[in-house]
Amino acid sequence: MFVAPNWHMKGFLLLMLALMLPLNAYAMDAPDSVTIDVIAQYYEPAEFDHAMHTEVAEDCSTCHHHATGTGTTDPYCLRCHSDYEELDEVSCQGCHSEDTFSAEAINRQSQQDLFHSDMIGLKGAYHQSCLGCHQEMDGPVGCEDCHAKNDEGEKLFYSGDYAPEPTENAGSGH
């Protein structure tokens, strides 16, 4: 997804993959900002400042593993990915599926000869990758620090306009 500039990414991504990657144009075209809307059902889309993160991250592999061709420092990954080659898929959802437990993904879990059979989904990948680092670097870690709930979200959580009336005995002994 990091190949998509700041407008609706899904359709554009396909175009991008079709046009740009064969020309190996990723490196020149890293986007400044990416809109992440994978949980748009309950939250406003998050605006990811890619340009800022390229400055604070040590190198691309901090987030992109070995995909950008800048190498990886993880000795475990290095066993296979030591060749510093840029992959055809650089975007997050190139590997991490938005439909985490699709029939295809569940089928992949059964393929014992497949190394990455335990592949985390897109939403999980974002939160694992982002939150881990944000906790260490004192970045924002609250849910709504990155994406505010929309009306559906407040309904689901019984919060905001839908918060329950405080009851007399809530949280007190009896």
Add this chain to the structure above:
Amino acid sequence: MSKVSRRKFLAGSLAGGAAVMVAPAQKALAAGNFSGFPDGMGVLVDMTRCVGCRSCEAACNKEQNLPAPEQSFDDYSVFDQTFHHGTQKRRPTEGAYTVVNRYETEGSDKPTYRKIQCMHCNEPSCLTSCFVKAYTKTNEGAVIYDEHVCVGCRTCMVACPHHIPAYSYSRVIDPVVKKCIFCYETRVSKGKPPACVDICPAQVMTFGKRKDLLRIAHARIKRNPEKYQDEVFGEHTVGGSAWMYLSGAPFEELGFDTDLPTEPVISNVKGFLGMVPMVLAIWPALFTGMHLLATKNKDHGHEDSHAEEGEE
């Protein structure tokens, strides 16, 4: 019958959940000793990933049409609630089939969160103890129950080694069992992950075939031995369960009962179902005794929903 259905379910899940299988209740366990259907589904809960956001509780509430909670699902003060003079954290209730609790563990500055719900045991004590056969273990691994059959005797509540079933005391005349049903009707029977699994931002829970999840669980431990306890809770405990846990902190520090046997509570189901008349007479008493011995000051769901004494 069961073989065909299982294959159908598999075909359905491979075809993107196209084949909807809503099988009539089957007394699947009546055939004898049993360690889970070969293609039974399960959930691996990796507690090292949980951030305690309570989204899973909110999603369960919506999916199962449960009553409005007393506090918002983004109110994290619930983690401070304790019951029975501080010995007990929150437990699932008739109004909340799953709850998340926070634990401070030794040697870690970060808290650990544990989501609790029914384990969907391979050989469920709730099922084997129920003399009116209200429970069913489905081919997909879910342990479900028929409210219309339940007579409200509470035997399953006493029999469950994980203290899961709760009772709808709000129905004064005719109380029935209430517990997590693995989102069976609405999701798992159609090859879709449960609501709580689906919403989790950190993918704490992995949905898949139980046998694949076991392999995945042991692979995670092997790759990161310093991160994980070398144990998959639910692999063997009381005969194993569809839901299993991985942990960074010792399980006993997170309220897991690590003294539970690996044998199911009632290990030989065959013959059991034929003894219904005798069971009717002695079983509740037997289990009540066992329960008192085994749990001492532990307790069950419904009392928790009233006895809040954590925040004075």
